[in-house]
Amino acid sequence: MSWFPCSGKSNKKSKQKPIDDQIFLSTEKLKVNPSLGAKEPALGVKKEPSSDVKKEPPVHSKDNSKNGPNQISAQTFAFRDLAAATKNFRADCLLGEGGFGRVYKGRLESINKVVAIKQLDRNGLQGNREFLVEVLMLSLLHHHNLVNLLGYCADGDQRLLVYEYMPLGSLEDHLYDLRPDKMRLDWNTRMKIAAGAAKGLEYLHNKANPPVIYRDLKCSNILLGEGYHPKLSDFGLAKLGPVGDKTHVSTRVMGTYGYCAPEYAMTGQLTLKSDVYSFGVVLLEIITGRRAIDNSRVAGEHNLVAWARPLFKDRRKFSQMADPLLQGQYPVRGLYQALAVAAMCVQEQPSMRPVIADVVTALSYLASQKYDTDAQGNTRLAPGTPPRTKRDVNKNQSGGSDKDQYGGSN
Numbered sequence: 001m002s003w004f005p006c007s008g009k010s011n012k013k014s015k016q017k018p019i020d021d022q023i024f025l026s027t028e029k030l031k032v033n034p035s036l037g038a039k040e041p042a043l044g045v046k047k048e049p050s051s052d053v054k055k056e057p058p059v060h061s062k063d064n065s066k067n068g069p070n071q072i073s074a075q076t077f078a079f080r081d082l083a084a085a086t087k088n089f090r091a092d093c094l095l096g097e098g099g100f101g102r103v104y105k106g107r108l109e110s111i112n113k114v115v116a117i118k119q120l121d122r123n124g125l126q127g128n129r130e131f132l133v134e135v136l137m138l139s140l141l142h143h144h145n146l147v148n149l150l151g152y153c154a155d156g157d158q159r160l161l162v163y164e165y166m167p168l169g170s171l172e173d174h175l176y177d178l179r180p181d182k183m184r185l186d187w188n189t190r191m192k193i194a195a196g197a198a199k200g201l202e203y204l205h206n207k208a209n210p211p212v213i214y215r216d217l218k219c220s221n222i223l224l225g226e227g228y229h230p231k232l233s234d235f236g237l238a239k240l241g242p243v244g245d246k247t248h249v250s251t252r253v254m255g256t257y258g259y260c261a262p263e264y265a266m267t268g269q270l271t272l273k274s275d276v277y278s279f280g281v282v283l284l285e286i287i288t289g290r291r292a293i294d295n296s297r298v299a300g301e302h303n304l305v306a307w308a309r310p311l312f313k314d315r316r317k318f319s320q321m322a323d324p325l326l327q328g329q330y331p332v333r334g335l336y337q338a339l340a341v342a343a344m345c346v347q348e349q350p351s352m353r354p355v356i357a358d359v360v361t362a363l364s365y366l367a368s369q370k371y372d373t374d375a376q377g378n379t380r381l382a383p384g385t386p387p388r389t390k391r392d393v394n395k396n397q398s399g400g401s402d403k404d405q406y407g408g409s410n
Contacts, residue, residue, distance in 0.1 A: 130236030145200030258292030280345025291324030
């Protein structure tokens with residue numbers, strides 16, 4: 001699914017400054033807080049350090065002596081080098097296609113790396129603005145759960161972005177339309193991916209100053225590296241969040257149908273809680289194996305959140321929400337807890353949703369509770385969590401009590 005504008009028209013044409021100059025002028029708007037240690041309100045001002053406190057050093061380019069402070073650190077590449085890396089953008093190098101354009105796999109000889117190269121579709125939905133936002137965001141914000149931008153190309157009317165190559169593709173590739181020979185995601189891996197994606201979002205909300213609202217969180221934008229390590233990608237729709245006494249930023253509604261928070265879709269008022277809603281939809285997809293929007297399903301099940309809401313009210317129906325591909329191989333207590341987190345994230349009222357830091361705490365705990373199955377089909381959890389008894393297993397198999405079947409947790 002690609003993102004969409006719900007209303008309004010694109011900005012009127014005006015005389016554009018060179019791309020590099022526009023990026024340089026934008027860097028002053030975004031700073032990074034040195035620590036995630038202290039909790040802060042979900043919205044509001046992050047206080048600037050006083051004069052007697054050592055300030056966070058400005059973001060520098062790789063060659064400070066040449067470019068000076070506050071210049072972006074991303075490398076610039078010539079179009080001819082990127083064309084050579086992708087064998088002139090040959091079809092067999094194509095990795096995928098989205099709202100921005102096409103993404104190719106290539107090898108850049110100048111840095112001796114396999115990379116992913118995203119080429120702007122000049123007739124597509126995204127343009128210079130989204131290109132600039134993505135270069136700015138990924139040049140200034142660095143975290144192990146955000147994709148690493150290596151550089152960009154702005155030769156003439158060509159617009160390309162160069163990223164680290166993520167060998168396992170997107171989360172979407174591992175949840176839907178799986179080939180018979182493709183390994184299904186087990187429960188442990190799903191929780192690891194969910195926790196990692198939440199940490200990336202937490203970095204954007206709590207460390208960037210002003211906070212960054214991602215605005216396009218979905219399974220296709222969560223890329224997976226070795227060991228299924230997740231990283232958020234595609235920052236073209238990201239917005240700087242509210243500061244001072246403001247509670248939201250007003251903007252044209254953009255995003256992907258099925259993931260947009262209802263209040264944002266209706267009013268254009270964007271907050272950090274808008275991202276939390278989108279994360280809740282993604283978490284539901286991870287748990288259920290269902291798409292956010294799936295018109296191939298029967299009436300009443302097209303919209304994932306609408307389908308899930310009645311089921312949230314009855315724990316006896318939670319097992320019906322688990323992805324059939326899990327084949328029952330999940331901890332019942334863990335399923336209950338993960339669904340509880342998802343239910344809170346997709347609350348209709350933004351004030352009822354948790355801040356992302358609390359989501360990270362919950363999912364990190366679930367990811368730490370390793371689940372395993374031995375050759376006899378009996379279940380085990382990591383040390384520190386009491387295993388189920390034979391009686392518990394029988395209850396689960398017969399659809400018995402909906403009480404927690406794993407004992408205490410911590």
